[in-house]
Amino acid sequence: MTVPADLATTLAGLAARRPLLVATDYDGVLAPLVDDPGAALPSPGVAEALARVASADGVTVALVSGRGLEDLRAVSGFSGPYRWIGSHGAEFGGPLTGQLAGRRDALAGMLAPLVAAVPGARLEVKPASVAVHVRQVADPAAAAALLASADAAADPSLTKKPGKAVLELAVTDADKGSAVTRLRGELGAAAVVYLGDDRTDEDVFATLGPDDAGIKVGEGETAARYRVADPTAVVAVFRLLGDLLA
Secondary structure (H helix, E strand, O other), X not given: OOOOHHHHHHHHHHOOOOOEEEEEOOEOOXXXXXXXXXXXXXXXXXXXXXXXXXXXXXXXXEEXXXXXXXXXXXXXXXXXOOEEEEHHHXXXXXXXXXXXXXXXXXXXXXXXXXXXXXXXXXXXXXXXXXXXXXXXXXXXXXXXXXXXHHHHHOOOOOEEEEEOOEEEEEOOOOOHHHHHHHHHHHHOOOEEEEEEXXXXXXXXXXXXXXXXXXXXXXXXXXXXXXXXXXXXXXXXXXXXXXXXXX
């Protein structure tokens, strides 16, 4: 699979910039979307391609996910000199402290009966949020109604993060955009490449400047300047970037 010509040209220019931050979401980008989050294995070849990019001098690779850090490390199986950002930025390089756990658990208790009443729905408790998943709900109307009910029942002070067949309610106001901006500042990065597929990744795309490259994976409206079709195409992007950095 080839990389779109306009994106290839931009990556060729960015490969000369230092320090360079290359950041990416996991689900739907490095791994295909699946019904069981625990089965979201990396696409063939992506681990090797990503490691090659990370080995280049002056390049930092960051994994930015809505997953908790422990979950992200476990499901990806990646090891290397990566920066890890979990829970949509609430876990920045380390686990969230326990002070918000009580609020998160109360939220989970409130949502549990709503989710239990809809066959196929699933409640996920993360370090800094609770997510209502409806990907496996057979009835689209029931799925939509559950997400609407969860949204209406949520405390207004919670941060709502709607995604693909999911509504996540966070007990912090962190988002991927602020996390990538923070990391960019720490590194003094001259440019950023970011890949994402979901609505929460738009928070990052909105922060990027004209000298950066935002890459939307898959369909849907986006603020990203570039687009590739799927996680298989993402492997091609990282292989090309690795060649350019070498």
